[in-house]
Amino acid sequence: GESVGLHLPTLSVQEGDNSIINCAYSNSASDYFIWYKQESGKGPQFIIDIRSNMDKRQGQRVTVLLNKTVKHLSLQIAATQPGDSAVYFCAENAQTGGFKTIFGAGTRLFVKA
Amino acid sequence: DVKVTQSSRYLVKRTGEKVFLECVQDMDHENMFWYRQDPGLGLRLIYFSYDVKMKEKGDIPEGYSVSREKKERFSLILESASTNQTSMYLCASSLSRVGSYGYTFGSGTRLTVV
Numbered sequence: 001g002e003s004v005g006l007h008l009p010t011l012s013v014q015e016g017d018n019s020i021i022n023c024a025y026s027n028s029a030s031d032y033f034i035w036y037k038q039e040s041g042k043g044p045q046f047i048i049d050i051r052s053n054m055d056k057r058q059g060q061r062v063t064v065l066l067n068k069t070v071k072h073l074s075l076q077i078a079a080t081q082p083g084d085s086a087v088y089f090c091a092e093n094a095q096t097g098g099f100k101t102i103f104g105a106g107t108r109l110f111v112k113a
Numbered sequence: 114d115v116k117v118t119q120s121s122r123y124l125v126k127r128t129g130e131k132v133f134l135e136c137v138q139d140m141d142h143e144n145m146f147w148y149r150q151d152p153g154l155g156l157r158l159i160y161f162s163y164d165v166k167m168k169e170k171g172d173i174p175e176g177y178s179v180s181r182e183k184k185e186r187f188s189l190i191l192e193s194a195s196t197n198q199t200s201m202y203l204c205a206s207s208l209s210r211v212g213s214y215g216y217t218f219g220s221g222t223r224l225t226v227v
Contacts, residue, residue, distance in 0.1 A: 008153065034215045043117070043203055043218035044156075089155065091215075101216075103148075103156040 008087065012110040019077040021107045023090035028071060030092035030102075035064060035075045038106070039086045047075070047088075077109075085111045116140075119204050119219035126226050132191040134222050136204030142217075144210045145187035147171075147179065150201040150221070162187055163210045194226045 013019045025033065031052040036044035050057045050064045050073075057064050063076040073090050089106035120135035138145065144163050148156040148171075158171030162181040176198060180188040187206075191198055201223050205216035 041122075041220070043205075043220045044216075046215045046217070049215055101158075105153050105155045 008106050008108045010108045010110065012112060013080050015080060015082060015111055015113050017080055019075075019080045019084070019109060019111075021075045021077075021088050021109065023073040023075075023104050023107075025071050025073055025090065025092040025104075026102060027092060027094050028068075029094040031095055032093040033064070033066060033073050034091045034093075035062075035073075036089055036091065036103075037084075037086045038089070044089070080109075080111050082111045082113055085109055117204055117206055117217050117219040119202075119222050121222050122220065124222060124224045126191075126194050126224065128195060128226055130191075130194045130226075132194050132224065134189040134191075134202055134204075134224070136187045136189070136219055137185050138187075138204075138206040138217070139185065140206060140217065141184070142206035142208060143184065144207045145181065146205045146207070146216065147177075147187065147189045148203045148205065149173070150203055156203065159189065191224075194224075196226050198224065199226045200224060 034049045035047045037047050038044040048059045048062050048064050050066050055066050061078045065074045087106040087108050090104045093101045117138045126132050146161040147159040150156050157173050159177050160171050160179040162168045165184050168179050178190045201221050203221045204219040207216045208214045
């Protein structure tokens with residue numbers, strides 16, 4: 001993920017709408033990707049992961065899409081709920097060339113009731 | 114429910130103090146990590162450990178040290194706290210040394226150095 005500076009990008013959605021959060025990753029050798037959710041005052045929580053041999057993976061209300069051609073990852077949240085309000089960030093990991101996990105700076109999601 | 118527990122949620126320390134941040138995990142993971150989190154910068158790795166008494170430097174180890182005397186416990190030490198170490202500190206553990214299965218994070222310790 002890329003650092004986006006001191007201010008987090010913010011996404012504001014209406015309750016019930018779908019949310020799409022994007023992440024541009026930096027290492028073309030990265031082969032494992034994770035989305036985390038961090039609520040205020042809490043540590044990051046694993047949401048969903050995807051390996052580079054896949055381009056889509058679905059969980060409960062969440063879908064991750066991977067586009068290796070443009071090094072882009074997205075998280076889609078269906079029927080967004082107030083409890084989804086949090087900071088979401090991606091992490092990329094390259095298992096070749098040594099241990100390295102890079103975390104993105106995150107996107108803040110606000111859900112309006 | 115598996116857990117990573119950090120001993121303090123909030124700490125306020127004076128410049129020059131020696132600070133200990135404690136982390137305990139109950140998942141029998143060999144791999145434990147300390148990150149700091151600052152607005153807009155993402156998580157940055159300070160130190161990690163892949164076995165008892167083993168440690169490796171991360172991206173920003175300066176001003177920090179660690180201790181891993183028991184498998185379940187990983188401590189971060191600020192030898193002489195400075196104001197630029199004011200931050201959120203996150204401990205994590207993982208099945209994999211190389212992050213292949215993700216991390217389980219603690220709730221974090223927000224440290225303020227005055």
